[in-house]
Amino acid sequence: MHRTSKRCLYSSILLAAILLAASRALAEPVPAAHWTFDKAKLAAAGGVPGDGPGVNGTVADPQPGQTYRPAAVDAPGVHGRCYAFDGRRSVVGTTLRAIIPAAGDFSVTAWIRWDPLASSRGGHYILSNYVSGEPGRTGLEVRDGRLSFFADGTEINARADRVDDGAWHHVAVTRAGSDFSLWVDGAETPIGKSDLAIGTEREWLIGRRLEDEARSFAGHIDDLRVYHAALSGEAIAKLVTAGAAVQQASAADRPRVAWAEPLAQSYRIIYKKPDVAGTMVDTPCVVRLASGRLLASNNIDGTWGGNVGQGGLDKVFPGGRNYFVHASDDDGETWWTLARLPLADGMLLPLPDAVYVLGTGRKGNVRRDVFIARSSDGGQTWTPPVMIHEGPAWNSATGVVIRGGTLYRAYDTASHQVDRKLFVLAGDLSKDLLDPRSWRRSNMLGFPGMPVEMKRPLYPQYRDHWLEANVVDLRGRLALIARCRVDEYGTCHIAGVSDLDDRDGKLTLKFSQFYPFPGGQQKFHIVYDTKSDLYWMVGNLVTDPQNHTDWFRHLKRRGYKGGAGNERRILTLFYGLDGLNWLQAGVVAMAKDPLQSFMYSHMFIDGDDLLFAVRTSKQGGNNHDAELITFHRVRDFRSLALEIHPRMQPERLE
Numbered sequence: 001m002h003r004t005s006k007r008c009l010y011s012s013i014l015l016a017a018i019l020l021a022a023s024r025a026l027a028e029p030v031p032a033a034h035w036t037f038d039k040a041k042l043a044a045a046g047g048v049p050g051d052g053p054g055v056n057g058t059v060a061d062p063q064p065g066q067t068y069r070p071a072a073v074d075a076p077g078v079h080g081r082c083y084a085f086d087g088r089r090s091v092v093g094t095t096l097r098a099i100i101p102a103a104g105d106f107s108v109t110a111w112i113r114w115d116p117l118a119s120s121r122g123g124h125y126i127l128s129n130y131v132s133g134e135p136g137r138t139g140l141e142v143r144d145g146r147l148s149f150f151a152d153g154t155e156i157n158a159r160a161d162r163v164d165d166g167a168w169h170h171v172a173v174t175r176a177g178s179d180f181s182l183w184v185d186g187a188e189t190p191i192g193k194s195d196l197a198i199g200t201e202r203e204w205l206i207g208r209r210l211e212d213e214a215r216s217f218a219g220h221i222d223d224l225r226v227y228h229a230a231l232s233g234e235a236i237a238k239l240v241t242a243g244a245a246v247q248q249a250s251a252a253d254r255p256r257v258a259w260a261e262p263l264a265q266s267y268r269i270i271y272k273k274p275d276v277a278g279t280m281v282d283t284p285c286v287v288r289l290a291s292g293r294l295l296a297s298n299n300i301d302g303t304w305g306g307n308v309g310q311g312g313l314d315k316v317f318p319g320g321r322n323y324f325v326h327a328s329d330d331d332g333e334t335w336w337t338l339a340r341l342p343l344a345d346g347m348l349l350p351l352p353d354a355v356y357v358l359g360t361g362r363k364g365n366v367r368r369d370v371f372i373a374r375s376s377d378g379g380q381t382w383t384p385p386v387m388i389h390e391g392p393a394w395n396s397a398t399g400v401v402i403r404g405g406t407l408y409r410a411y412d413t414a415s416h417q418v419d420r421k422l423f424v425l426a427g428d429l430s431k432d433l434l435d436p437r438s439w440r441r442s443n444m445l446g447f448p449g450m451p452v453e454m455k456r457p458l459y460p461q462y463r464d465h466w467l468e469a470n471v472v473d474l475r476g477r478l479a480l481i482a483r484c485r486v487d488e489y490g491t492c493h494i495a496g497v498s499d500l501d502d503r504d505g506k507l508t509l510k511f512s513q514f515y516p517f518p519g520g521q522q523k524f525h526i527v528y529d530t531k532s533d534l535y536w537m538v539g540n541l542v543t544d545p546q547n548h549t550d551w552f553r554h555l556k557r558r559g560y561k562g563g564a565g566n567e568r569r570i571l572t573l574f575y576g577l578d579g580l581n582w583l584q585a586g587v588v589a590m591a592k593d594p595l596q597s598f599m600y601s602h603m604f605i606d607g608d609d610l611l612f613a614v615r616t617s618k619q620g621g622n623n624h625d626a627e628l629i630t631f632h633r634v635r636d637f638r639s640l641a642l643e644i645h646p647r648m649q650p651e652r653l654e
């Protein structure tokens with residue numbers, strides 16, 4: 001009797017558990033439409049079969065006379081595959097009109113990954129049936145970098161958290177009765193009540209709005225769902241958790257391959273140039289002071305091909321005060337401008353007693369004369385600049401060497417890219433660096449000429465030259481390693497190496513050799529790391545300098561500058577034993593559009609990390625002109641290097 005009662009009790013408990021699970025399963029909303037984006041590609045004719053219940057997706061024209069092309073790229077997603085949208089014309093169309101009910105509860109959820117180089121200004125649609133002026137026009141979008149929702153053409157919300165940092169985010173909009181909410185990564189932003197109707201007369205598009213390309217999505221979309229029910233916070237949290245778990249598992253199982261993410265794609269903005277036509281930002285530099293404060297600097301210059309000249313710059317920056325110094329006291333998260341100096345460009349040099357800037361002035365439209373200024377209060381105030389060299393002078397923030405109490409810094413004559421000569425200034429650190437007598441200058445070293453065997457004359461009208469040299473201590477040998485522009489970038493990956501001799505108070509430069517050098521056609525920066533006993537270098541790789549694939553010709557009409565080898569979109573980190581031969585550590589940051597760029601990087605070693613200031617063209621209009629100075633961090637950078645130091649004792653190879 002007792003055993004029978006226990007059996008009944010256990011059976012009752014089991015039955016209750018089953019019924020509870022079943023009720024929960026039944027209570028779990030089922031998507032009315034679901035795009036997994038796991039198809040390998042859209043059909044050649046433009047169709048995409050439905051990949052979820054009730055879905056009949058196509059890329060057929062929803063309006064006569066309009067042509068939509070399929071989503072551009074099939075890519076790894078949160079759940080399996082996803083689609084990458086190009087921000088211009090790529091789109092997934094549907095034949096669905098009442099996908100979201102005009103009235104009643106609904107939810108739209110998706111995983112999105114916004115391209116950090118794409119413009120976040122304005123609205124860019126994830127899901128939309130929006131046609132200007134028509135009633136019921138509706139869309140879920142990224143607007144000014146935040147999730148936003150429109151109903152009947154009206155933005156009915158306080159915008160949710162930012163989603164334009166280049167990371168995957170789970171986003172959602174829900175309506176329960178008349179209450180709308182936005183959700184980012186499971187966090188709710190209540191919109192409030194609205195009785196605005198959802199349109200049901202137009203087909204819905206994924207990745208842009210119906211009428212034009214102006215509001216196209218730039219980035220990845222995955223696992224887009226539409227429910228005819230208002231998901232609870234718990235249900236949305238489950239979607240977020242499930243996606244995050246898949247990402248973690250995938251990251252753990254996936255080896256580092258060519259499709260891996262760049263090392264420091266996400267960034268913070270140090271400075272954005274003012275909206276002045278014909279100008280760009282230039283010469284980024286970043287350092288850390290003994291106080292812990294980060295300082296960065298840049299100048300404003302005229303654009304390539306549309307130079308405003310000094311007269312134009314003087315109108316915007318009276319007195320030539322177009323060199324800016326910025327500070328961060330929260331390890332690079334936020335930046336503000338501390339000072340503006342009357343210099344054409346400059347490079348920060350933190351020394352034990354103070355921080356200095358070595359910069360140039362300007363006469364007309366030519367940079368000339370080298371100046372030095374000092375700050376003893378963390379960059380807040382500066383001494384008036386003192387001239388230490390008279391004559392044409394140019395350099396970006398490149399490698400300097402301090403050896404034997406002497407600081408060595410390279411310059412070139414910047415004579416409009418004709419007969420550009422290198423020279424070195426050496427400062428005695430035991431003396432007052434603001435005293436011109438503390439400085440010596442080397443001889444002027446002209447470009448030796450490139451052997452014809454080392455180039456293919458794609459652009460014979462341009463003069464070969466060198467510029468923007470690094471001073472490097474090559475294990476006891478002082479050398480200048482200079483960027484070489486050969487054939488207007490038609491021949492790439494070559495640097496000029498010259499020996500620097502400092503004996504009996506005399507500085508002598510002598511050309512040594514041309515050397516194969518990845519990214520040698522663009523500005524690069526070399527530092528030596530004592531802990532790893534390796535040299536580290538950052539520069540730009542190009543994909544097709546000889547233009548075999550003919551990819552850039554059509555870009556000329558859009559503003560591309562220089563030959564194919566002037567591609568500046570892949571900023572790459574290297575390491576090596578000798579400062580001349582390099583292994584690739586990884587890509588720091590990369591733009592997909594050749595008219596965008598990460599370039600002119602300056603870096604320094606900060607404990608276990610490498611910190612970068614980068615000249616970034618996000619909306620600069622071409623691959624050369626830039627509107628942003630950005631801050632990047634590569635964590636634990638030494639882990640990217642192989643142990644390449646040779647072992648002098650033989651060891652068995654397994």
